[in-house]
Amino acid sequence: MLAILLKWLVPWEFSWTFLTVFLLTCVLYWRGCRRLRVGFGRRLTFWCGMVTMYLTLHTYLDFYAEHEFFMHRLQQLLLHHIVPLVLIAAYPGTVLRAGLPLSWRARVLRPAQRSLPWRMVSGVLLNPTVATILFVVFILIWLVPWFQTLAMLDWRIYRFMNWSMIASGLIYWWLVLDHRSHPPGRMVVGMRVLSPGITMTPQIIAGAIITFSRHDLYPIFEVCGRAFSFNVLTGQMIGGLIIWVPAATVESIGALLAMRQWIRLSRTGRIRREWRQRRTGMTRIAPVEGK
Numbered sequence: 001m002l003a004i005l006l007k008w009l010v011p012w013e014f015s016w017t018f019l020t021v022f023l024l025t026c027v028l029y030w031r032g033c034r035r036l037r038v039g040f041g042r043r044l045t046f047w048c049g050m051v052t053m054y055l056t057l058h059t060y061l062d063f064y065a066e067h068e069f070f071m072h073r074l075q076q077l078l079l080h081h082i083v084p085l086v087l088i089a090a091y092p093g094t095v096l097r098a099g100l101p102l103s104w105r106a107r108v109l110r111p112a113q114r115s116l117p118w119r120m121v122s123g124v125l126l127n128p129t130v131a132t133i134l135f136v137v138f139i140l141i142w143l144v145p146w147f148q149t150l151a152m153l154d155w156r157i158y159r160f161m162n163w164s165m166i167a168s169g170l171i172y173w174w175l176v177l178d179h180r181s182h183p184p185g186r187m188v189v190g191m192r193v194l195s196p197g198i199t200m201t202p203q204i205i206a207g208a209i210i211t212f213s214r215h216d217l218y219p220i221f222e223v224c225g226r227a228f229s230f231n232v233l234t235g236q237m238i239g240g241l242i243i244w245v246p247a248a249t250v251e252s253i254g255a256l257l258a259m260r261q262w263i264r265l266s267r268t269g270r271i272r273r274e275w276r277q278r279r280t281g282m283t284r285i286a287p288v289e290g291k
Contacts, residue, residue: 012063013155022054028099035098042090049086052078057162066152067227069218070239076165077242080139081250084169088177089257128175128187128195135172136199138164143206143243149220172199176258181265189265192258196251207244211237 029046032038055061056078065075100109112118124130141147142161151158176192178185187195210217216232228235 008060010060011058012060012066015058015159018058022050022058025096026050028096029092030099032092032095032097032099036095038095042092042095045086046090046092046095049083049090052086053083053166056083064227066158067221067224068235069221070235070242071227072221073239073242075162076139076142077247077250079162080165080169081247084166084173085177085250085254085257088170088173091177091179125171126175126186128191131168131171131175132195132199134168136202138168139203139243139247140206143210145217145220148218152220152224173254176254177261179261179264189262193255193262196255196258200248200251203247204244207240207242207247209240211240211244213240 029050033043056075061071061075064071066072097105097109125134142151142165151161175185175187176195178187178192182188213236214233216222217236222232226232226235
């Protein structure tokens with residue numbers, strides 16, 4: 001029993017980069033929880049997300065993701081949808097920041113956030129339109145058979161694929177589940193609820209195309225050696241269904257969480273108050289612009 005457990009926990013392809021980032025994030029969150037009062041639900045949500053990410057990327061599950069299409073789609077569903085949504089739903093930003101030593105925050109983090117390169121990169125990547133487009137592009141581009149083949153033949157492209165899925169998912173859900181009103185939140189509150197419905201549409205279409213396809217779209221898995229012996233089209237159909245149904249379900253959950261934040265902001269009056277402030281500011285500026 002122990003041998004079977006160790007087989008599943010041993011990484012199929014060891015990565016020092018992933019392990020370093022993973023452990024550093026865990027240490028920062030642990031330190032932050034010691035300095036801030038973080039509810040049990042938030043902590044449990046964060047650690048569930050981190051454990052799921054580790055199991056998805058750094059265990060023997062990665063072997064099956066490289067040798068069977070539907071397992072690969074399950075891995076990408078976890079990396080692109082579920083893990084980022086769960087992590088962002090825990091709102092770990094302030095906790096991770098508190099986990100940094102005070103000297104690092106003062107001498108490294110703050111100057112970096114004020115620097116021109118940081119403001120340029122964050123201004124582009126955290127733009128709601130750009131983040132939404134990247135969120136969809138990085139799920140669809142790896143469904144193109146040619147790009148899928150490249151990723152399976154080159155380990156560097158394969159790892160870039162996985163990192164791009166995680167990064168685009170984290171950025172997108174951070175904008176959608178922002179607990180602040182707009183501004184300072186970057187996405188309009190109403191669009192946070194509508195956006196998942198927009199992004200799930202092309203994924204549903206792509207999933208339906210793959211599900212009902214009657215020929216092997218990804219023969220590269222035959223070259224790599226399939227992990228299971230059942231029919232190729234059956235595995236492809238299951239993979240298409242994973243893109244189609246579970247992914248849309250996760251995004252629907254994200255939309256409901258965004259709706260909950262919208263209701264909370266409305267009840268506290270923050271949306272109306274900030275709308276009046278912007279309206280007052282525009283009224284004051286208007287006579288000056290007319291001169």
